[in-house]
Amino acid sequence: MAEVVTSGAVARTVEDLSGPRGLPVVGNLPALVRGGRPHRTLEEWCDRFGPTFRMSMGRTPAVVTADPAVIARIHRQRPDDFQRSAHVSGVIDELGGHGVFTAEGDEWRRLRKMATQALNMAYLRQYFSTITLVTDRLKRRWDAAAESGRAVDVLDDLMRYTLDVTSGLAMGHDLNSLEQTGDGLHRRLPLLFPEIGRRINAPVPYRRRVRLPRDRRLDATVREIDALVRDRFAEAARRMEGGGEPANFLEALVAPLEGESPITHDEVFGNVLTMLLAGEDTTSSTAAWAVHYLAGHPEAQRRVRAEADEVLGEHAFPPDPAAVGRMKYAEAVVTEAQRLRPVAPYIATQPLHDVTFETEQGPLLVEKGTPIFSLHAYGARRDTVRFPDPEAFRPERWLEGALPPESLPFAPFGGGPRFCPGRNLAVVEATIVVATACRGFDLEPDHSAGPVGERASFTAFPVNLRVRLSARR
Ligand code: HEM
Numbered sequence: 209m210a211e212v213v214t215s216g217a218v219a220r221t222v223e224d225l226s227g228p229r230g231l232p233v234v235g236n237l238p239a240l241v242r243g244g245r246p247h248r249t250l251e252e253w254c255d256r257f258g259p260t261f262r263m264s265m266g267r268t269p270a271v272v273t274a275d276p277a278v279i280a281r282i283h284r285q286r287p288d289d290f291q292r293s294a295h296v297s298g299v300i301d302e303l304g305g306h307g308v309f310t311a312e313g314d315e316w317r318r319l320r321k322m323a324t325q326a327l328n329m330a331y332l333r334q335y336f337s338t339i340t341l342v343t344d345r346l347k348r349r350w351d352a353a354a355e356s357g358r359a360v361d362v363l364d365d366l367m368r369y370t371l372d373v374t375s376g377l378a379m380g381h382d383l384n385s386l387e388q389t390g391d392g393l394h395r396r397l398p399l400l401f402p403e404i405g406r407r408i409n410a411p412v413p414y415r416r417r418v419r420l421p422r423d424r425r426l427d428a429t430v431r432e433i434d435a436l437v438r439d440r441f442a443e444a445a446r447r448m449e450g451g452g453e454p455a456n457f458l459e460a461l462v463a464p465l466e467g468e469s470p471i472t473h474d475e476v477f478g479n480v481l482t483m484l485l486a487g488e489d490t491t492s493s494t495a496a497w498a499v500h501y502l503a504g505h506p507e508a509q510r511r512v513r514a515e516a517d518e519v520l521g522e523h524a525f526p527p528d529p530a531a532v533g534r535m536k537y538a539e540a541v542v543t544e545a546q547r548l549r550p551v552a553p554y555i556a557t558q559p560l561h562d563v564t565f566e567t568e569q570g571p572l573l574v575e576k577g578t579p580i581f582s583l584h585a586y587g588a589r590r591d592t593v594r595f596p597d598p599e600a601f602r603p604e605r606w607l608e609g610a611l612p613p614e615s616l617p618f619a620p621f622g623g624g625p626r627f628c629p630g631r632n633l634a635v636v637e638a639t640i641v642v643a644t645a646c647r648g649f650d651l652e653p654d655h656s657a658g659p660v661g662e663r664a665s666f667t668a669f670p671v672n673l674r675v676r677l678s679a680r681r
Contacts, residue, residue, distance in 0.1 A: 219564050219571035222269050222578060227262035228253055234411055235264030241409045244663040247553040251586055260567045266411060270579040271572075274586035276616035278565045282557055282582055283624030287312050289563065293556035293579055299407045300485075303400070303430055306474070307482030308629075319479060320629070322471075326377075326457040326483075327629045332529055332636065334455055338376035340525050342369060343640055345386040347524075347648060350677055359654035359674040362499050366492040366641065367398050373637055374487035378480050379440040380456035393436070396429040401489045405665025433484075437477050457483055487630050490551050493669040495638040498545035500660060501601045502642065503651040503675045508603060512538045512646035513680070520647070525640065532636050535643055540603035542638040546620045548601060550585035551667045555622055557582065587617020594618075649677040 230236040240246045240263070250272055253261060260273040273279060282290050291297075297310035308319040325331070346369050353360045368385040371394060375383045385394030403426050407415070415423050437458075444458040454460040458480065461471050471479075502509050512535075519526070519534045526532045533539075557580050565572045574580065589598045594611060595618075605611060614621060621628035628634070645651060653660075654674040661671045 219573040220569075221573050222262050222271055222575070225260065225262035225271070225572070226257045227264075227272075228257070230264045233266065235266050235268075237265055237409070237411050240265075245668075246409070247583075247664050247668055248662070250554065250581060250583060254583060254586060258569060260565075260569060260572065265579060268579065270581065271574055272581045272583065273567070274583040274617070275565075275567050276587070278567055279582040279584050279616055279619075280623065281565065282555075282580065283584075283619075283622060283626070286557070286624055286626050287316050289561070290557045290559050290580075293558055294577075295579070296408055296556050299404055300482075301478075302407075303404070303426070303481070304434065304474070305478055305481040305485060307479035309482045309486060319475075320625075322461060323479070323483075324629045326460045327633055329529060329632060331460075332633060334453070335377050336528055338382075339373055339637065339640065342372045342376070342386065343525050343644055345372070345384070346641070347644055349386055350645070350649060351679075354649055354677040354679050357676075359656060359676045361657075362673045362675050363492060363496045363670055366495050366499075367488065368394065369641065370488045370492040370495075370637060371397060371484075373633075374484055374491075377456055377487070377633070378483040379437060379458045380444065381436065381440055393429070393432055396425075397433070397484065398488065400426065400429065401485060401667065402665040404485070405667075408666060430481075433481060434477055437480050438473065441473070441476055483630075486628075487633065489667050489669060491630075491634045491637050493549075493551040493667065494542065494546055494634065495641040496670050496673055497549040497551075498542050498638060498642050499645055499651065499675055500653075500670065500673050501545050501548070502541060502646060503653045505601060506650075508541060508601070509646045509651055511603075512541060512642055516643040516647040520643075525644065529632075529636055532639050532643075535639055536607060537603060538639045538642045538646075539635060540606035541642050542635060543606050544601055544603040547585070547588045547595070547618055548599075549662065549668070549670070550588070550620045551669065552620065552622075553585050553664075553668055554581045554583050556580070584616065584619045584622060591617055645677075647680070649680055652676045652678075 228236050228239065231238065240249050243249070253263070254272065254274050259275040260271065260278060263270050263272055291312045292310060300310050308316065308323045311319050346365065349365060350360060371385050372383050375381045383394045388394055403422070440458055445462050448454065448459055448462040454463065458476070461476055461479065502512065515535055515537045519531055558577050559574055559580070561576045563574050565574065588595060592598055595605065616623070621631045652675065654676045657672040657674050660673050662668055663671055
């Protein structure tokens, strides 16, 4: 036992915690990544070893916690006392994606202001026409699928959808991946995220010595995005010279915030890439899970449809964000899908100095630099008091008023100063997808590709998620 005393009790150290037995040198890494669902493995270990346990990442000891008090403290005390995992940030920065997600300290404060401003509701109203345009394309794609009788690959379609929305928002560029066939940036960009996940979980950073073909492909994609961003930024600068309100993130970056210095190209690129990465997979997987649950719950489909008919009347799509906000049941479907399938199920951080936590199991001393994995949605499928019958898909539970959404143990967008700034956009997009699906179609599950499953790279995502659409009866 360690001889550290806090609030009268002797604090344990990370070494004193129980946890899964690891292999020499590689520790628990192989067991963690085996099966491609590291978040579920962490949750199973949490069931076995308690809310706060130890594991080893190679030779490095790490803490995993689902203890709400510990997680809330980490959320609250960033960026001063905890930083994002240096390993995760290093992998993203290496690709040139240094931006608000990986920045720390004063640099983070500055970039965070810009990101928050670009994603606030006032801005959202400005690019709402982009969202409507992209939704119309999605609807037409689904009309064609319904007519042909073929099942739709929901995740693929929705990745195209969120990519088009996000690239419109981030740089005013219409990728139009929903209407494209064949290869192109719209096909290569979505490969970045899984590759980041693969690099984060790789036991050996071989790429620093040898570049495999996949690494070279990735480098080429990054260069392609860089060229596009340069182009779009020059265009944004021209537009802003003529006066007028910024209509996308790049245009907002042209004019520095009051008292801030002008942004460099590397910062512009890093932050645009951050938006593209942060906004795409997370939202598409969330919306895809929502469509999946709807396909298995016809009564929920009927409720979404009735609500959308009432709110939208003669409009094909919501005319503004306020109309989306009135579709409470559709939003509850999205929240319930997130509860059952959180797509960003843990946040990896590390303390900037030694810290003693008051955990459910007593005080715990964690040394500076120790990786900490916070399972900020773990309780959502286990807390039978707040979520009776937790495995059931029941969107109504969010309408019954008793549940504060987004408070631990269910915080799908994180918490504290680094709370996801894209939350409003994500909820708007996913709610529109849900309403569009139910308003236009009857949905049925399709298992032709195999049973629906779940995998995780950097974020968690569904596999084999096919749904059969037929025109609304
Ligand atoms: C359902 C969709 C989404 C989920 C579940 C999600 C979840 C999260 C989570 C858990 C974090 C980490 C918070 C932390 O480190 O404490 C985060 C950060 C972030 N998200 Fe999201 N996100 C979603 C969509 C979006 C969208 C659409 C955008 C923008 C286009 C976005 C932009 C960001 C950014 C820039 C950060 C970094 C914030 C910072 O470090 O200060 N996210 N998100």
